[in-house]
Amino acid sequence: MTSIELKHVTNYILKDVNLKINSGELMVILGPNGAGKTTLLNVIAGLTKYKGTVLFDEKPVDRVPPHLRNIGYVPQSLALFPHMTVYDNVAYGLKVRGKPKSDIEKTVKEIMGLLGIWSLRDNYPMKLSGGEQQKVAIARALAIKPRILLLDEPFNNLQMNTRKSLRLELKKIQRLFKVTTIFVTHDINEAEELGDKIAVLDKGRILGVGIYTEVLPVISSTICKLNILKGRIVRIINSGLAEVVCDRIRLIVPFDSGLYEHPPIVTVTVSPDKILLYRVEPRVKTNTFKGVIKRIETGTYNEVIVDIRGAELTIHVDLEVFSHLNLKVGDEVYVKVPIRHIRISVPNNK
């Protein structure tokens, strides 16, 4: 286990980055495209130039070349060696270190077994599915028993359900290997689900570090606009639903009571493009509120800010609906928050 610390790291994209990652932690770097996420990983791996200091276990490693840093790196393109079988890909790091053949076989078999890809050992990477390729890349990075594991949006090109199962598997393996991990993504859900902590990076600067609920305001102001409401659970309806009071709004939210034992204050987030807007009251009245349009901002989105008994909700209305409804400031509207698009987070629940 290794702790990582970056002090005043600056280069062509990063601007005075300071970041500390405790040993064994899974840190998610969340940021939009072009924020400098990959560059940050390259700095840690020693693959790009920078000013400042990188410390592993409090020792500076700025002069240590990449091949001696002992880092497992899974790049966005995966970069599997196309001319080697899956086995040779995973064994590569051990082979170039000149480990004895029997040791190599033992380690490779163990890791590939853990990831459930041992049966693919004689295939070439081009013949594998996306999910299988991901696993090979992760196995290759883990085979050298790295001090640090760096993952650069590894699940980007996969389907939703594959992503989900790989995320769980990654988390399990990270715990098992107790390896300090940095996971780069632009997906908020991925960040919440995986990260012990999240660092929000934009335009080369770290804007906030902390657990999900702590960095939510930063995420909302930089990466994507979110409606964030603080609330309190007043009633658990059944195993899947609960009633939450946020200010003067009562919301029915999805709630898995198995995950949270004594739910304290919860944070409710809803993406503005998932909220529905009506002129007339809809027939199904769950999570439907009457409000007054306070502001309308046209831009990339048609952003409508609705005041509901003192609470403000931001809604992105698509162009067609927007022109059809002919919305004006001061209009009375009905707002519906679909249950399945509500996310609730409990602080310190990790």
Next chain:
Amino acid sequence: MIINLKSLIVILLFLLLWEIIGRLNFVPSYLFPPFSIVLFTLTNMMLSEQFLEAYLITLRRVIIGFTLGAAFGITCGIFLSYSKTLRESFYPLFSFLAVIPVIALLPLLMVWIGLNELLPIIMVFLCSSIPVVFNTLSGARSINPELVKIARTLGASDIKIIYTIILPLSLPSILSALKIEAAMAWKTCFVTEMLALSSGLGYYMLIAESTLRVDILLASIIVLSVSCYIFYLVFEYIESNVLRRWGYNSK
């Protein structure tokens, strides 16, 4: 290359036409022998010691010159791809050398080297090495740089990266250069022998010409083209096998 029914018919018609024109005696048959006679001469040639000796001499020169040229070309190409400084310093020189027709160097090399066994080997070496340098370079440069980065983080040193990643992945483009240059090597050797030497297949043809043996000339041309083609096929076979093994569609 695939020989199918259509192409076979075209070849047979061509040979038939050759045979008929030869038999019609428009021109004396010693100037335009029909195919059957050339075929007969070819079989006799194959059994004659004189021809076999000449052929083996040429074959040896081609193989030595070509192997050395290819090895030099691949090594140079890899080094140029690996170091930006080397590439920027040597690339213009290589580009300049590449456009010189090797045959134009023959008189010069005849003066410098003399009329000995080294001359055809150097000629073949020159004509094979330069194009291989370029193809190796472009093959190595087209490798996803992430592969090299990853190999480095996995603990590979520069030399290990060269022979575990760069060299094997440049192979397809190296092979496609070798495929074309193998035929070129035969041609260059042949011309050198005709113009400067008194041994080998080129010289053998020169003698046939001086004795007006058009059938031997035609038979030698067949031997030459078949030899070129076999070299080509060998490299094509290796190329498509390598690619198929890695899961690319070779065609």
